Amino acid sequence: MFEKVLIANRGEIALRVHRACQEMGIKTVAVHSTADEDAMHVRLADESVCIGPPQASESYLNIPALISACEITGAEAVHPGYGFLSENARFAEILTEHDITFIGPTADHIRLMGDKIAAKAAVKRLGIPVVPGSEGGVTTDAQALAVAEETGYPVLVKAASGGGGRGMKVARSAAELPGALSAARTEAKAAFGDDTLYMEKYLSQPRHIEVQVVADSHGHAVHLGERDCSLQRRHQKVLEEAPSPALNDAARAEIGAIVSKAMKGLGYLGVGTIEFLYENGEFFFIEMNTRLQVEHPVTEAITGIDLVREQIRIAAGLEMSFTQEEVTFSGHAIECRINAEHSQTFMPSPGLITDYHTPGGLGVRVDSGAYAGYRIPPYYDSLIGKLIVHGRNRNECLMRLRRSLDEFVVDGVDTTIPLFKELMAEPEFQNGDYHIHWLEQFLEKYN
Numbered sequence: 001m002f003e004k005v006l007i008a009n010r011g012e013i014a015l016r017v018h019r020a021c022q023e024m025g026i027k028t029v030a031v032h033s034t035a036d037e038d039a040m041h042v043r044l045a046d047e048s049v050c051i052g053p054p055q056a057s058e059s060y061l062n063i064p065a066l067i068s069a070c071e072i073t074g075a076e077a078v079h080p081g082y083g084f085l086s087e088n089a090r091f092a093e094i095l096t097e098h099d100i101t102f103i104g105p106t107a108d109h110i111r112l113m114g115d116k117i118a119a120k121a122a123v124k125r126l127g128i129p130v131v132p133g134s135e136g137g138v139t140t141d142a143q144a145l146a147v148a149e150e151t152g153y154p155v156l157v158k159a160a161s162g163g164g165g166r167g168m169k170v171a172r173s174a175a176e177l178p179g180a181l182s183a184a185r186t187e188a189k190a191a192f193g194d195d196t197l198y199m200e201k202y203l204s205q206p207r208h209i210e211v212q213v214v215a216d217s218h219g220h221a222v223h224l225g226e227r228d229c230s231l232q233r234r235h236q237k238v239l240e241e242a243p244s245p246a247l248n249d250a251a252r253a254e255i256g257a258i259v260s261k262a263m264k265g266l267g268y269l270g271v272g273t274i275e276f277l278y279e280n281g282e283f284f285f286i287e288m289n290t291r292l293q294v295e296h297p298v299t300e301a302i303t304g305i306d307l308v309r310e311q312i313r314i315a316a317g318l319e320m321s322f323t324q325e326e327v328t329f330s331g332h333a334i335e336c337r338i339n340a341e342h343s344q345t346f347m348p349s350p351g352l353i354t355d356y357h358t359p360g361g362l363g364v365r366v367d368s369g370a371y372a373g374y375r376i377p378p379y380y381d382s383l384i385g386k387l388i389v390h391g392r393n394r395n396e397c398l399m400r401l402r403r404s405l406d407e408f409v410v411d412g413v414d415t416t417i418p419l420f421k422e423l424m425a426e427p428e429f430q431n432g433d434y435h436i437h438w439l440e441q442f443l444e445k446y447n
């Protein structure tokens with residue numbers, strides 16, 4: 001096992017990784033920008049290295065500085081957290097060239113899944129259902145019109161290097177298609193430097209359901225059930241839950257079996273997430289994420305499995321600590337993302353936290369690096385913590401979540417806590433009756 005791990009991230013996820021290391025007897029190295037000298041991840045780590053100025057491009061994304069930090073401290077492995085360099089295949093390769101272990105999948109798998117066309121083709125071959133659409137990329141209007149003729153309208157034009165919704169355009173008729181293609185091409189070129197496009201049948205009100213997977217280097221590959229991430233605004237998830245209120249046991253067993261079978265052929269290593277849209281009882285693959293995700297704690301809550309510990313074990317060449325048969329699902333979990341943002345306008349609200357008190361009690365987990373007296377810097381994303389609540393069933397989970405939100409005190413900055421309180425009172429949310437556009441529609445009413 002590693003003796004020392006460098007955590008190439010900040011905020012709550014850096015703490016999350018530190019905690020797993022600490023329990024495993026592994027020393028940690030925090031890295032930080034000059035804006036994060038007072039951050040909790042720096043205080044908790046065994047050692048810390050300043051890697052650059054506030055802008056992420058000069059610090060948390062600065063590969064030479066991170067390699068130097070490993071060499072100075074003797075860290076043998078790097079955990080990238082999420083965001084930043086977590087899905088950068090080149091970073092994984094450079095670490096390997098320096099005999100440093102990247103705690104994550106192989107560079108080849110990161111690269112494959114980063115190309116949405118190649119990813120779709122790969123999982124389709126393994127028996128995963130995909131959204132009907134173009135076989136590979138589309139270049140000409142004529143080609144696009146032919147694809148749409150096959151699938152029927154509306155269609156969605158997507159960027160091969162996309163994700164997060166950028167470079168995506170809906171065409172509701174043949175007349176709209178050429179415009180959608182050129183708009184998507186321009187946006188994709190600007191955002192990713194790659195204007196390769198593909199097309200899919202547009203699903204109008206699906207749910208976003210993702211399946212957590214884990215695979216080791218000893219030929220074991222398992223799934224840890226699904227998370228429902230349909231509550232989102234502008235492609236930012238707001239609340240996630242497991243299990244999905246939309247799936248019955250048969251649908252859950254179906255997607256679990258499909259994913260397990262595919263994982264055996266994928267040769268994947270580490271933790272990952274296979275994302276689906278779910279509409280009218282059917283699953284359609286959209287993307288695979290090759291990182292630990294923000295919402296991983298909801299899966300941890302219902303399975304009792306420490307996903308970061310498993311990542312570290314797998315990267316060190318050990319077997320994962322459980323088999324598929326040993327995985328048991330218990331109760332219901334919901335995560336609320338606590339952002340330093342105005343709860344109606346979502347305007348970022350950096351600044352000094354003047355008072356801070358977290359909820360506790362049975363089934364309540366808070367992952368956060370915030371504290372009273374902490375100044376949230378304006379340079380990074382606004383996630384300051386996550387409230388994860390577990391109960392024996394969804395109703396108990398909701399009761400506990402409502403109580404936890406009432407207990408949570410974050411003064412001095414705006415947060416999303418008031419939004420969650422409103423949401424808890426909403427009958428459709430209470431019934432689990434929502435889809436990927438539901439929150440944006442709810443916000444129009446609430447504002």
Ligand code: MV4
Nearest residue numbers: 131156163164165200201202203208232286436
């Ligand atoms: C779709 C879709 C409808 N039909 N694909 C958005 C980001 C990217 N990851 C995939 N996305 C979508 N793909 C087809 N064929 C609707 C979305 C989508 C979405 C998906 C998941 C979560 C939130 C979303 C919000 C808007 C659109």
